[in-house]
Amino acid sequence: xxxxxxxxxxxxxxxxxxxxxxxxxxxxxxxxxxxxxxxxxxxxxxxxxxxxxxxxxxxxxxxxxxxxxxxxxxxxxxxxxxxxxxxxxxxxxxxxxxxxxxxxxxxxxxxxxxxxxxxxxxxxxxxxxxxxxxxxxxxxxxxxxxxxxxxxxxxxxxxxxxxxxxxxxxxxxxxxxxxxxxxxxxxxxxxxxxxxxxxxxxxxxxxxxxxxxxxxxxxxxxxxxxxxxxxxxxxxxxxxxxxxxxxxxxxxxxxxxxxxxxxxxxxxx
Numbered sequence: 001x002x003x004x005x006x007x008x009x010x011x012x013x014x015x016x017x018x019x020x021x022x023x024x025x026x027x028x029x030x031x032x033x034x035x036x037x038x039x040x041x042x043x044x045x046x047x048x049x050x051x052x053x054x055x056x057x058x059x060x061x062x063x064x065x066x067x068x069x070x071x072x073x074x075x076x077x078x079x080x081x082x083x084x085x086x087x088x089x090x091x092x093x094x095x096x097x098x099x100x101x102x103x104x105x106x107x108x109x110x111x112x113x114x115x116x117x118x119x120x121x122x123x124x125x126x127x128x129x130x131x132x133x134x135x136x137x138x139x140x141x142x143x144x145x146x147x148x149x150x151x152x153x154x155x156x157x158x159x160x161x162x163x164x165x166x167x168x169x170x171x172x173x174x175x176x177x178x179x180x181x182x183x184x185x186x187x188x189x190x191x192x193x194x195x196x197x198x199x200x201x202x203x204x205x206x207x208x209x210x211x212x213x214x215x216x217x218x219x220x221x222x223x224x225x226x227x228x229x230x231x232x233x234x235x236x237x238x239x240x241x242x243x244x245x246x247x248x249x250x251x252x253x254x255x256x257x258x259x260x261x262x263x264x265x266x267x268x269x
Contacts, residue, residue, distance in 0.1 A: 016059060020069040023051055028077045035090040035098070037120050037208045037260060038161070044074070075265045082242050083251045089261050097237065097257040102217075104225040112226025116218035118237075119259065120208035125218030127226040130197040149188045150199045153177035153215055159207040176212040177202075180236075183216050184223070187231040194229055209259035210238035241268040 024047055031043035048070055055066055081087050086094055098119030107113040112127035135146040153176040157164045169177075180202065188198065200222055202215035213236030220233045240258035244251035255262055263269050 013062075013065065016055075016062060016065060017069045017072075019055060020051065020066060021073050023054060024070060024073050025077060028074065032078070032089040033091055035119065040089065040261070078261065078265045079242050079244075080248065082253050082255070083244050083248055086253070088255065090259065094253055095256045098259070102221055104221050112222045112224070112228070114218050114221030114225055115205075116214050116221060118210060118214055118217075118257065120206055121210055121214050121259075122204070122206040123202050123211065123214040123218040124205055125200055125202045125215065125222040127198065127200045127219075127222040127228070129226060129228075130199065132191075132195060132197060134197040134199075148191065148197045149181070149185055151177055151181035151184060151215070151219060152199070152201045153180060153212070154201065154203045155207070155211065156203065159204040159211075176215065179212050180215045180219055183236060184219050184230075184234055187234055189229050189231065196228075198223070198226075198228060207260070209263050210257060212236070213238050238263075238269055240266045242266045 027047045027050075028044075031047050032040060034040050034043070048067070051070055052063065052066060056063060059066065078089055082094075088094070092098070098121075101117045102114065104112075104114045106115050106124070107126060110126050111129045114125050116123045116125070132148070135148045136150055138145040138147060153173050155172055155176070156166065184200075188194075200219045202218055204211045204215070216234055216236040220230070220235065223230055224233070237256060238258050240255035240262050242253045242255065242262075255266070258266065258269055
C-alpha cells in the first residue's frame with residue numbers, strides 16, 4: 001500500500017525540436033533513397049554530424065536532446081512517408097520484393113548446399129544426411145523423444161559488419177532456428193519414405209532484414225540439392241506493419257519484404 005512516487009516528465013523544448021526538424025527533414029529524402037544499407041547508414045550519420053555541427057555551438061549542453069530529436073524525426077519521416085505516399089526508404093512500393101537470386105551445389109563436398117540472396121540479405125544453407133542413429137535425443141523431465149530433422153541458424157557478427165567474439169547461441173539463434181525448422185518440418189518425408197537423419201545449418205552471410213525467412217528459402221533449396229524428397233517447397237518473406245498516430249490515427253500499411261530500417265522503425269514484423 002505504498003503510494004507511487006509522483007513523476008513529472010521533463011518539458012519538451014519545442015523550439016529546439018522545431019530547429020532539428022527544419023534542418024533534417026529536407027536532408028532525409030536524399031539520404032534514404034538508396035537500397036544500399038551501408039550507403040544509407042553513412043548518409044544518415046552525415047546528416048546527424050551536420051546537425052550537431054549546426055546546433056552544437058548554440059546548444060553546447062543539449063547534445064543528447066539534439067540526438068534524441070534527430071532520432072524521433074527520422075522515425076516520424078520514414079513512417080509518415082510510408083503512410084502518406086506509400087514510399088519506403090529504398091524507393092520500393094509496399095508490395096515490391098527485393099531482387100532474388102539462388103544458387104545450389106555451391107559446396108561440392110557436402111550432401112546439399114544453397115545460397116539464397118534477397119536484396120542485401122544472404123544466407124548459406126548446408127544440408128547433411130546421417131544414419132538413424134544420428135537422431136537428436138531430447139531427454140527431458142517426463143519425456144524422452146528423438147528428432148530426425150534439425151535446423152540450426154547462425155548469425156555471425158560479420159553479417160552486420162561487426163567484429164566481436166563468437167559466443168554460444170542466443171535468443172535470436174534459438175528462436176530463428178526453431179521458426180525455420182517448424183516451417184520446414186511439415187514437408188519432411190517420413191522415416192519410411194526417407195530413412196535418414198537430416199541436419200541443415202543456415203549461416204547468415206549478410207543481414208538487412210528477413211534473415212529467418214531467408215533461412216527457410218535456403219533450407220528448402222539445400223534439401224532439394226541433397227535429394228531429400230520433400231513434399232513441397234517452402235518459402236517465406238518478412239512482412240511489416242506501420243500504423244498512424246495523432247492526425248494519422250486509423251491509417252495503416254502492410255509492407256512486403258521489410259529491410260532492417262523498416263524493422264527498427266516500424267511497429268511489427
